[in-house]
Amino acid sequence: MNKKIAILSTHGFEESELESPKKHLEKQGWTADIVSPEAGTIKSWAEKNWGKEFPVDVVLKDASADDYDALVLPGGVINPDQLRTNKAALDFIKAFFKAGKPVAAICHGPQTLISAGLVKGRKMTSVKSISIDLVNAGAEWSDEEVVVDNGLVTSRTPKDLPAFNKKMVEEFSEARHHSVV
Template identity: 45%
Template sequence: MSRSLSGKRVAFLVTDGFEQVELTGPKEALEQAGAKVEILSSQAGTVKGWNHDKPADDFEVHRTFEQAKNEDYDAVVLPGGVQNSDTIRLDKGAQHIVNLINGQNKPIAVICHGGWLLISAKLVTGKTLTSYKTLKDDLVNAGADWVDEAVVVDGNLISSRQPDDIPAFNEQLIKALSA
């Protein structure tokens, strides 16, 4: 992953309860490749990551969903985590951002339970995606073609199943941003 992403900006959309490694793993890879990363959330201040079912670290929120401008970002990353994903999917600001980014055909990278936001934003119909296995029915019922693979790229959508897939996820995200 030696591609330079200098000048690229990536937004991570989260609320409390995101799977911490699904933020920190891609964030570190993007920053090492030269990208600037910002954490966006519904509220200013900090958001709390989780290590599966246990609270973990706090992270600074750079902007709220309402303060964010889609033209400021070259891609969006949606970490999973059940609590985060169940909350963020209902947030109209988060839905608005992913719809704008999608409309500009910029990469939207989603891992684990993060696909719930794409379902609520009505972006999965006719798309091939993967996710954590418990989201399979939700994605299929929303019109997606679900596959059990480490990483799937369908147009501007990049999806992965779980933390074990983060290296493949990072590689595809960096590749998409390098294009």
């Protein structure tokens, strides 16, 4: 069955954390749309410098969670910091949780989940620097390469991408999960 996945991102995402999952999803024969508040292209961050630009498939104002089977939230320091203050982005994310659709977030990506009020009582992982933020927001943080909790897949860093991609596909292949909103 062809799945349609949204990858919510804006300028400053960690290049490998969008590119690797996108390629892995497309290898399954699925569609992976980059959804962004910006039209045109968004620029990645590649470790210590600006990286490649990626074309935006759907502008956020025209996107609906109803059109997608699952959501990916790449990290990077700048990207989630911008998205977490964008009401439309938070509403888009909440709609996936409300519908019980799986979500995968890596590195700093879970910051948007904190701002959306979606981490309380969840077992999660992330880049270590935001672990205290997750704990303070009510999550149970664990230092593991990948953690799955009722359709939510989280990982720490680009080094965990192989495990993240594998678990993401497993969760996205399953039926819907219980709504948590």
